[in-house]
Amino acid sequence: MKKIARFISIALLGIVVAVGITPLTALADGSTGDTSYTYNLDYWGDVQDSPDFYTVSKVFTSSELGLDVKMKAPEGLFSYGDSLYVCDTGNNRIIELKRVTAEKFDVVRIIDSFKGDSNTTFNAPSDIAISEEGNFFIADRGNGRILKLDPDFNLILKFDKPVDNTLDPSITFQPNKIVIDTAERVYCIATGINKGLIKYEPDGTFSGFVGATKVTYDFLDYIWKKFATQAQRAQMENFVPTEYDNVYMDHEGFVYACTGAVTREDLRAEKADAVRKINLMGNDILVRNGEWPIYGDIHMGSGGGYEGPSYFSDVTVFTNDIFVCLDRNRGRCFGYDDQGHMVFAFGGNGNMDGYFRRPVAIEHYNHDLYVLDTLDCAITVFVPTEFGTLVYDAIDKFDQGDYTASGESWERVMQLNGNYDLAYIGIGRSYLRQERYKEAMDYFEVKYDDENYSKAFKQYRKEWVEEHIAVIVIVLLAIFLIPMGIGKVRSIKHEIDTADIFNT
Secondary structure, X not given: OHHHHHHHHHHHHHHHHHHHOHHHHHHHHXXXXXXXXXXXXXXXXXXXXXXOOEEEEEEEOHHHHOOOOOOOOOOEEEEEOOEEEEEEHHHOEEEEXXXXXXXXXXXXXXXXXXXXOOOOEOOOEEXXXXXXXXXXXXXXXXXOEEEEEOOOOEEEEEEOOOOOOOOOOOOOOOEEEEEEOOOOOEEEEEOOOOOOEEEEOOOOOEEEEEOOOOOOOOHHHHHHHHHOOHHHHHHOOOOOOOOOOEEEEOOOOOEEEEOOOOOHHHHHOOOOOOEEEEOOOOOEOOOOOOOOOOOOOOOOOOEOOEOOOOOEEEEEEOOOOOEEEEEOOOOEEEEEOOOOOEEEEEEOEOOOOOOEOOEEEEEEEOOEEEEEEOOOOEEEEEEXXXXXXXXXXXXXXXXXXXXXXHHHHHHHHHHHOOOOHHHHHHHHHHHHHOOOHHHHHHHHHHOOOHHHXXXXXXXXXXXXXXXXXXXXXXXXXXXXXXXXXXXXXXXXXXXXXXXXXXHO
16 A cells, blocks of 8 residues: 555656646746757656757857868867867867857967977877966877977977887877876877777877777677688678777866767667776776666667767766767767766757757867867857756755755756756755755655665665664564563463362
8 A cells, every 4th residue: 555655646746747847848048848959868768858958159160250261170179278279170270269258259379380390380180188287289190290389389299109019010190189187198099099098108108008998799700700710710800999089088187088989789788888987097987877878869760861879079078077978970969977867968960050060079168068060160159058057056066065055956957847857866865965864765766766765765764763763672572571471461360270270
């Protein structure tokens, strides 16, 4: 009966939420509520429409920026304070922009050369990074080198092709993407090298490969290869790691690396990862506690000429550990929290503002997002809506230890979107930290959060036992003493009755 009553109460709560709260979605930031532009996934994997998490602030094209020479096939973005650097790859230059507001960027300078080398021009620069000391690191792909320049663009160091016996000597070194840590160690992705990230020490010394992806293979092919002849093995596909597409270093020094060169079957079988979080040892430590894997769209049907899984071409990470992956296949941005729950998904392929033709790079400024489209040669600036701001506020308040304020923000989020699972879980977590375990259990139960429900139940059970320990002791004593007393009384009564018989 208790289980039936609990099921009925959950069903009624769901009806109240759906009927009473969901209509408010249509009022959030002027959204109609009918758009699938922004969405999320529920516990069952169904797509749930959502109020827009982000809105387009401005799309910056070459003409909007006032460039005399239009951008051509740009490939890289790097945000450094209020400056934004664009690798205008097709024009062999780097454009430095200064953010005035989210709707205004000024061109500071065009960087197309440096000093201190026989070849002082760039050839297809594909990525840039800036250290805390202000030194520039540029992946000069066409020239087969990584450059380290001082703030005045004087050459300090060159990083060349790594010397390693396992590398094919015929491979042309093409550094494609780079990141640097606080010690100015360089981690590089190079075209054609799939052994992981190429690591260079601050003095330019190659020190090895880190974070190679999983090697995937079919078990039957593996068995067949064991018994095949040398000629047959030469014709078979090798089992090798997958190349990364892009890389990002977060504020704690962890490297996020993403790849789109994975198959639908490998993703669903968890034989491959679309994004990884790599520590200093080269191990993947990304937390995956969400209901659904971290590879973008879980529904991979075809439509509009696009099919297959999401293709993660870049990733960026906020200081609150929310990371946003850019899907080149369908032109979408997928945000995940530090536990692996999807926070938002938005975007699409098209020519309208907020849609893309071939997005290749993503960066952020606070919670604003910059997305670079290599075909449109444009940078789209996204800013959080009221809904998105509330979600970020709730997450940030929780991280700061203000659990009451976090719960209040999640309550407001739920008023805007009653289908948002993270709001229920967020309220439950805030109650859990406030030691309001019974209320936490109710919210976790609604969204089937077994792990957090178990934590809350364990504490609630402990608290209940402590509060009722006297009653429990009395009941236990009664269970043992009453039968003993009854037995003793019966024994005495039996002795009395027996004595009466003998006396008679």
